[in-house]
Amino acid sequence: MTTTSPPTPATQPVRAEPSPRRLYRSSDGRVLAGVARGLADHLGVPPIYVRLAFVVLAGAGGAGIAAYGLFWVFAPQSPFEVDDGPHRERDLTMLLALGSLTVGGLLLLSALGLGLNPGLAVPLVAVGIGVVILWRQADDDARQRWRLATGTARLSGAARAAGGIALVFVGAGAILVGPAKVDGTSGGLVAALVVAFGLALVSGPWWVRMARDLSAERNARIREQERAEVAAHVHDSVLHTLTLIQRHVDDPREVARLARAQERDLRSWLYRPVADPDAMISSALAAAAAEVEDAHGVAVEVVVVGDCPVDERLRALLLAAREAMVNAAKYAGDAPISLYAEVEPGQVTVFVRDRGAGFEMADVPEDRLGLRQSVVGRMERHGGTALVRSVAAEGTEIQLEMPRSHQ
Amino acid sequence: MTESADPAEPPVRPARPVRVVLVDDHRMFRSGVRTELGDAVDVVGEAEDVDGAVAVITATEPDVVLLDVHLPGGGGRAILQALVPALPDVRFLALSVSDAPEDVISVIRAGARGYVTKSITGPELADAVLRVAGGDVVFSPRLAGFVLDAFAATTDVAAVDEDLDRLTQREREVLRLIARGYTYREVARQLFISVKTVETHVSAVLRKLQLSNRHELTRWATDRRLV
Numbered sequence: 001m002t003t004t005s006p007p008t009p010a011t012q013p014v015r016a017e018p019s020p021r022r023l024y025r026s027s028d029g030r031v032l033a034g035v036a037r038g039l040a041d042h043l044g045v046p047p048i049y050v051r052l053a054f055v056v057l058a059g060a061g062g063a064g065i066a067a068y069g070l071f072w073v074f075a076p077q078s079p080f081e082v083d084d085g086p087h088r089e090r091d092l093t094m095l096l097a098l099g100s101l102t103v104g105g106l107l108l109l110s111a112l113g114l115g116l117n118p119g120l121a122v123p124l125v126a127v128g129i130g131v132v133i134l135w136r137q138a139d140d141d142a143r144q145r146w147r148l149a150t151g152t153a154r155l156s157g158a159a160r161a162a163g164g165i166a167l168v169f170v171g172a173g174a175i176l177v178g179p180a181k182v183d184g185t186s187g188g189l190v191a192a193l194v195v196a197f198g199l200a201l202v203s204g205p206w207w208v209r210m211a212r213d214l215s216a217e218r219n220a221r222i223r224e225q226e227r228a229e230v231a232a233h234v235h236d237s238v239l240h241t242l243t244l245i246q247r248h249v250d251d252p253r254e255v256a257r258l259a260r261a262q263e264r265d266l267r268s269w270l271y272r273p274v275a276d277p278d279a280m281i282s283s284a285l286a287a288a289a290a291e292v293e294d295a296h297g298v299a300v301e302v303v304v305v306g307d308c309p310v311d312e313r314l315r316a317l318l319l320a321a322r323e324a325m326v327n328a329a330k331y332a333g334d335a336p337i338s339l340y341a342e343v344e345p346g347q348v349t350v351f352v353r354d355r356g357a358g359f360e361m362a363d364v365p366e367d368r369l370g371l372r373q374s375v376v377g378r379m380e381r382h383g384g385t386a387l388v389r390s391v392a393a394e395g396t397e398i399q400l401e402m403p404r405s406h407q
Numbered sequence: 408m409t410e411s412a413d414p415a416e417p418p419v420r421p422a423r424p425v426r427v428v429l430v431d432d433h434r435m436f437r438s439g440v441r442t443e444l445g446d447a448v449d450v451v452g453e454a455e456d457v458d459g460a461v462a463v464i465t466a467t468e469p470d471v472v473l474l475d476v477h478l479p480g481g482g483g484r485a486i487l488q489a490l491v492p493a494l495p496d497v498r499f500l501a502l503s504v505s506d507a508p509e510d511v512i513s514v515i516r517a518g519a520r521g522y523v524t525k526s527i528t529g530p531e532l533a534d535a536v537l538r539v540a541g542g543d544v545v546f547s548p549r550l551a552g553f554v555l556d557a558f559a560a561t562t563d564v565a566a567v568d569e570d571l572d573r574l575t576q577r578e579r580e581v582l583r584l585i586a587r588g589y590t591y592r593e594v595a596r597q598l599f600i601s602v603k604t605v606e607t608h609v610s611a612v613l614r615k616l617q618l619s620n621r622h623e624l625t626r627w628a629t630d631r632r633l634v
Contacts, residue, residue, distance in 0.1 A: 100624060145493075230464075299526070301526075301548055301588065303548050303549055303550070303551070303552030303586045304552065305552050305555045305556045305586070306556065306559060338543070338548060338587055339590025340548065340552070340583070340586045340587040340588070344553070351587045353587055353588045397587070
């Protein structure tokens with residue numbers, strides 16, 4: 001792990017920096033698995049320093065080797081690939097890297113107190129090299145799938161994988177027949193363990209890859225679903241409205257109504273929580289105001305302070321407020337209507353204000369039921385009050401108060 | 408503002424036209440606003456992002472900046488943070504399509520002197536600009552509602568002892584009327600006070616909104632962000 005092409009800071013900005021920054025194993029300019037290169041990119045230092053650090057640490061009881069292995073397993077391979085250098089040269093540097101890995105591995109063994117007993121060390125090194133080849137092969141497979149590799153590349157890969165598997169099993173076998181001196185009943189157990197361990201080492205890369213692919217695929221599917229939902233919503237609402245607007249270019253009032261309804265719809269879709277719109281007083285009032293806007297082509301500005309669930313009394317308040325808005329819309333002309341509601345611990349108050357011509361309650365004929373029955377009567381039946389203030393030429397304000405029923 | 412020598416009956420046109428800079432990332436919208444403002448003010452500059460706005464405002468030192476809340480490069484808030492300490496005479500009026508309470512409250516807290524929605528009519532907007540230029544504070548019904556909502560969390564009175572942290576009864580009444588769609592003049596008549604007093608109350612509310620570091624205010628805004 002000592003030789004490398006010199007650091008190339010010039011190519012650094014080309015790599016799109018994913019945000020948030022995460023550690024990848026580099027797939028270009030790598031020697032073995034791209035761990036050192038990836039770490040160097042992540043830390044913003046030349047790779048040679050990282051490699052030297054690994055080598056020094058490998059001398060310290062093999063810690064560098066263990067660290068390298070862990071990074072290899074846990075850091076995902078970088079998807080941002082630049083073309084590798086010539087193949088043959090890479091294989092050469094990889095052999096060199098494997099050689100240094102072997103030396104490091106032997107140091108690790110001696111540090112673990114197993115000594116440099118050749119009967120044990122040689123098979124273990126064989127197993128180690130086999131595992132490294134297998135893991136590296138798994139990386140290559142993954143990369144080739146990204147690039148839609150051809151069959152020939154796969155063939156040499158299969159050969160390498162077979163070599164790795166063979167090395168692992170030969171090493172395991174050597175341990176079994178060699179110095180371990182397997183005998184008796186415990187011998188069978190040890191043999192089984194060694195075989196199982198060998199199988200796990202051999203199949204490990206593919207398990208890991210399968211797990212990663214699964215989660216990547218699930219993420220992709222979730223993203224795709226979200227995108228489809230957005231597309232569907234934009235299609236059903238915005239595009240539809242735009243078409244309607246084009247058809248009504250000669251009718252500014254209708255265009256304004258369409259645009260307002262669409263804006264409201266989009267806004268509520270973007271900012272509001274997904275909830276039953278009628279469950280809370282604020283959203284229910286906004287929905288009622290929207291209906292009035294649509295039906296009468298008048299803008300209603302809704303301001304709600306506080307919020308609470310709608311119960312039976314508040315349902316009555318809601319209907320009365322709606323009727324008051326309808327009333328205002330009919331007589332207010334084009335000026336916007338103000339709806340203000342405040343939820344207090346003891347009561348809910350709603351004000352509906354228009355800037356129309358105003359009227360005298362006494363002048364309203366007895367048979368006109370809107371205000372008298374639907375607003376005032378309804379509020380009183382449910383224990384609330386309604387107050388109408390109207391000033392000629394300034395407009396009308398209807399004040400609705402409903403005490404909250406306490407549980 | 409209490410210290411300003413503004414006339415008792417606004418809006419009164421000052422001797423020279425009010426100089427305005429428009430900051431909005433949509434060119435169509437800027438030209439629309441320019442048309443709607445018409446001769447009422449003198450538009451001396453436009454900008455479409457944070458850096459451009461900082462440059463134009465520093466160069467022209469206008470009376471009023473009409474500021475969009477959402478801008479490329481950090482939003483209206485970044486402009487306010489860069490310029491309010493350096494240019495105390497430039498007044499900012501937030502003009503936004505955003506309904507999100509935390510956006511509105513954050514530009515006010517960063518130093519904007521008012522907030523109006525983009526649905527405002529041309530004459531109302533011109534009036535609001537002149538008011539801000541004259542030192543007043545412009546509260547739209549929606550902003551009044553947000554402020555009432557934010558300060559309504561004061562049910563826990565024991566925890567709040569600073570004057571900055573709560574609204575007086577009168578301020579609450581004024582804000583309620585504004586939220587109900589009343590103009591300052593109508594508020595004054597309803598409460599039997601002068602328009603000047605209404606403005607004093609509203610300025611006091613703005614000051615509390617900007618200076619209070621009540622935890623509830625932050626928490627309220629954070630709660631709203633999640634919806």
